[in-house]
Amino acid sequence: MAFKYSKKDFQEEIPEYLELSNNPRQGSILWQGYLFGLVAGGMLSINDYEDILSTLPTTVTTSMNYNND
Numbered sequence: 001m002a003f004k005y006s007k008k009d010f011q012e013e014i015p016e017y018l019e020l021s022n023n024p025r026q027g028s029i030l031w032q033g034y035l036f037g038l039v040a041g042g043m044l045s046i047n048d049y050e051d052i053l054s055t056l057p058t059t060v061t062t063s064m065n066y067n068n069d
Contacts, residue, residue: 003042003043003044003045003048003061004038004043005038005043005044005050006044006045006048007051010031010035012028012054012067013022014031014052014055014056015055016033018031018056018057025057028056028057031052031056032053032056035049035052035053036049
């Protein structure tokens with residue numbers, strides 16, 4: 001199956017966007033959602049999706065400390 005997009009389509013666009021973004025973490029979350037939509041729509045392979053995600057800044061940060069001191 002031929003996909004409309006591949007990871008090379010995003011190699012320059014995503015880093016440039018994140019560099020210009022005021023909040024790279026939020027930007028990478030938005031890209032993650034957009035790219036997942038492309039996978040769900042059959043326009044991007046899951047392997048390329050995972051490769052692209054590995055280049056994004058860490059998007060998941062969890063904290064179990066909810067103290068509001």
